[in-house]
Amino acid sequence: MDYNFLAQTILFRGTSPDQVQSMLECLSAEERHYSKGQVIYHAGDITQSMGMVISGSVYIENNDFWGNRSVLDSVGPGQVFAETYSCVPGEPLMVSVLAAEETTILFLNTGRLLDTCSSTCPHHSKIIRNLLTISAQKNLNLSRRIFHTSPKSIKGKLLSYLSFQAARQGSYDFSIPFNRQQLADYLGVDRSALSNEISKMQKEGLLKTNRNRFLLIEDPYKVE
DSSP: OOHHHHHTSSTTTTOOHHHHHHHHHHTTOEEEEEOTTOEEEOTTOOOSEEEEEEESOEEEEEEOTTOOEEEEEEEOTTOEESHHHHHSTTOOOSSEEEESSSEEEEEEEHHHHHSOOTTOOTTHHHHHHHHHHHHHHHHHHHHHHHHHHOSSSHHHHHHHHHHHHHHHHTSSEEEOSOOHHHHHHHHTSOHHHHHHHHHHHHHTTSEEEETTEEEEOSOGGGOO
16 A cells, blocks of 8 residues: 555645554555446445545446436546545435546545544544545536536537636646547537537637647637
8 A cells, every 4th residue: 555645645635654554444444446447336325435546547427217428527546436425324326436447446434534533543633624625626526517518509518618627737738537428428418519519619720639638729810
C-alpha cells in the first residue's frame, strides 16, 4: 500500500503516511482489483463502505428499465465514490459503478469512521471534515451537469461543457475524460447527433478535435 499517495488524497489530507496506515486498520480497509467493464456496485445495492480509486478509473452510471445509459461522473485515482450511500444505513444505490479500465479500489468502512472510535483515534475529525468537503464538491459536480444539459440544443450543451473544461484546465487545448459515447450519455443526447454537431462545429471553425482532445478556437475567422 502506498501510504504516501494516500496521504496526498483529499480524504486523508492533513495526515501523515504513518497516520494513514493506522486509519486504514481502524476503517477495516480492503483492497480489490477489477477488470475493465466489471461492475463494482449495482444500482439497488446497499453498502457500508465507500470506495477510493487507487489506480485506473470508474464510471458512475444510471441505467433505466430499457437499458438506456447515462454517465453521471468519472472517478480517478485518489477520488472516492459511494460515500453518500455508505453514510445512510440501508439506503440502496440509485446508480451503478463500473471499472472503466483495469482498476484497483480501496474500500473503507464509513460506519467505523462516523462512530466513536474505541481506540480514541485522533484523526477521525480530520477525515470527517475532508469527507464533508468531498460531498460538497460532488454536489457542485451534479449542479454543473444540470447546467451542461439544460440548453435545448446539442450545440448549446457542447458549448457549455467544453467551455467549462477549458476554464477548468486553464487552456483552450485540453482533454476530456469521456469518449464520444460516454460524452453523449453524459449530455443526454444521441451519439450520432452529437458526432454530427461536433463535425459541424469543426467546419464552422469553432473547434478542432482528435478523439477526446479538443482545441477551442477563440476567433474562428483567424483559423488557417
